[in-house]
Amino acid sequence: MASILVVDDELSMREFLDILLRKEGHEVATAADASGALARVAQGDLDLVITDLRLGRDSGIDVLRAVKEQAPSTEVVMVTAFATTENAIQAMKLGAYDYVLKPFKVEELRLVVAKALEHRALVAENRVLRRTVRAPREDALLGRSPAIVEVRELVEKVAPARTTILVTGESGTGKEVVARAIHLHGGRREQPFVAINCGAIPEGLIESELFGHERGAFTGATETRAGLFEVAGSGTLFLDEVGELPPPVQVKLLRALQERRIRRVGGSRDLPVAARIVAATNRELGAEVQAGRFREDLFYRLNVIQIRMPPLRDRREDVPLFLEHFLGRFAAEQGRPHPRLSPEAERALLGHAWPGNVRELANVVERAVTLTTGDVIDLSALPPNLRGRPAAAPAEASALPEVGLDLQGHLDAIERALLEQALERTGGVKTEAARLLSLTFRSLRYRLAKYGIGGE
Numbered sequence: 001m002a003s004i005l006v007v008d009d010e011l012s013m014r015e016f017l018d019i020l021l022r023k024e025g026h027e028v029a030t031a032a033d034a035s036g037a038l039a040r041v042a043q044g045d046l047d048l049v050i051t052d053l054r055l056g057r058d059s060g061i062d063v064l065r066a067v068k069e070q071a072p073s074t075e076v077v078m079v080t081a082f083a084t085t086e087n088a089i090q091a092m093k094l095g096a097y098d099y100v101l102k103p104f105k106v107e108e109l110r111l112v113v114a115k116a117l118e119h120r121a122l123v124a125e126n127r128v129l130r131r132t133v134r135a136p137r138e139d140a141l142l143g144r145s146p147a148i149v150e151v152r153e154l155v156e157k158v159a160p161a162r163t164t165i166l167v168t169g170e171s172g173t174g175k176e177v178v179a180r181a182i183h184l185h186g187g188r189r190e191q192p193f194v195a196i197n198c199g200a201i202p203e204g205l206i207e208s209e210l211f212g213h214e215r216g217a218f219t220g221a222t223e224t225r226a227g228l229f230e231v232a233g234s235g236t237l238f239l240d241e242v243g244e245l246p247p248p249v250q251v252k253l254l255r256a257l258q259e260r261r262i263r264r265v266g267g268s269r270d271l272p273v274a275a276r277i278v279a280a281t282n283r284e285l286g287a288e289v290q291a292g293r294f295r296e297d298l299f300y301r302l303n304v305i306q307i308r309m310p311p312l313r314d315r316r317e318d319v320p321l322f323l324e325h326f327l328g329r330f331a332a333e334q335g336r337p338h339p340r341l342s343p344e345a346e347r348a349l350l351g352h353a354w355p356g357n358v359r360e361l362a363n364v365v366e367r368a369v370t371l372t373t374g375d376v377i378d379l380s381a382l383p384p385n386l387r388g389r390p391a392a393a394p395a396e397a398s399a400l401p402e403v404g405l406d407l408q409g410h411l412d413a414i415e416r417a418l419l420e421q422a423l424e425r426t427g428g429v430k431t432e433a434a435r436l437l438s439l440t441f442r443s444l445r446y447r448l449a450k451y452g453i454g455g456e
């Protein structure tokens with residue numbers, strides 16, 4: 001539930017948006033002009049302001065300016081008639097999140113609202129992330145398969161040096177666990193371990209997240225902020241999903257690695273880089289270079305030493321160990337005795353292909369422990385895809401019924417079904433679901449938000 005202010009000089013529009021947004025579960029306030037809006041803005045605590053660009057004699061731009069001055073993290077969406085598109089673009093430059101052209105469809109507005117709120121949550125989440133980075137979890141790199149034994153040896157060998165490391169492997173294989181192990185074995189235990197998922201931060205924010213910004217560098221930069229390179233100090237900076245970095249940021253990262261210096265956005269002074277950089281990717285970065293999406297020089301810089309995490313299906317001998325480990329961990333977390341697996345449940349777990357790798361396994365075990373009240377975990381506590389139920393296929397997807405159909409609604413239903421199946425198959429691991437559907441992570445997230453799936 002979000003707190004939203006609707007500003008419009010037309011009563012009918014205010015009422016319409018008020019009803020629509022309340023139905024979605026939001027708390028809504030309305031104002032008919034700029035002074036009413038500013039009074040509400042001054043009270044604070046708004047997640048989103050939706051304002052018409054024309055407010056009788058007032059301008060929505062003034063509302064936008066006031067919001068960005070008083071509460072820069074509140075998102076603003078402009079509503080505008082086609083004739084004033086120019087002004088809408090100006091509004092974006094002043095920090096509006098997006099604009100909607102009148103007349104708009106309900107779905108369109110709903111989506112922009114969802115995206116704006118998601119954006120706000122991501123920014124907030126990232127701030128939280130920064131504050132909690134200093135407490136690394138002590139997750140040991142478990143496994144007795146030859147592949148993992150080799151990875152452990154390599155980690156110990158490379159940890160003491162400052163060389164950049166590239167960890168590759170499918171989503172959920174333990175790339176972050178490896179990065180943390182490098183951090184701990186490299187004598188940086190007392191220093192921060194800072195992780196950032198480059199694919200989960202909106203494009204416009206990544207540069208300032210990584211390198212920081214000076215006050216006034218862009219709209220919304222009301223104070224000077226250190227970037228994650230600085231926050232990491234002489235600890236470790238873990239760049240997850242490095243393949244998702246937009247090209248301009250790739251250039252800046254290359255410079256940071258080559259010269260070991262960075263410059264804040266809007267800054268005039270270089271700052272030294274002391275942190276060790278560990279990057280990770282679940283994409284084939286070589287292929288991304290071939291396709292022109294990733295800089296070749298940066299690839300070679302990152303790829304000095306590569307650690308490959310094999311998928312769980314290629315090291316099945318580790319599955320029993322992980323099952324034991326996570327059963328113990330989740331039972332302890334829930335204050336319960338260590339449960340056993342029924343023979344059927346064990347067979348299903350050992351036979352599963354684990355496309356979402358260790359993360360999927362951990363999720364499945366957590367779910368099973370939560371759903372089981374006794375001390376034996378049975379097949380019924382496992383998700384349907386592990387119980388051998390075939391995935392539901394959208395029936396007769398391309399047959400046109402006699403009476404015709406609502407094409408968009410029909411296509412949406414198919415899209416929704418496929419998204420749900422992909423998430424189910426990967427145990428909720430979104431990066432892996434995106435790969436199954438040949439989508440980028442961003443695009444998948446957008447679609448999930450559109451259909452309200454997966455808690456987005």
Ligand SMILES: Nc1ncnc2c1ncn2[C@@H]1O[C@H](COP(=O)(O)OP(=O)(O)OP(=O)(O)O)[C@@H](O)[C@H]1O
Nearest residue numbers: 139140141142171172173174175176177358359431
């Ligand atoms: N070898 C391991 N030992 C202990 N735990 C592991 C191991 N591998 C993975 N895990 C656990 O599995 C989960 C996923 O691991 P992690 O986040 O490191 O994967 P990842 O490859 O970085 O995934 P993504 O690419 O999606 O970021 C975590 O809960 C982690 O603790």
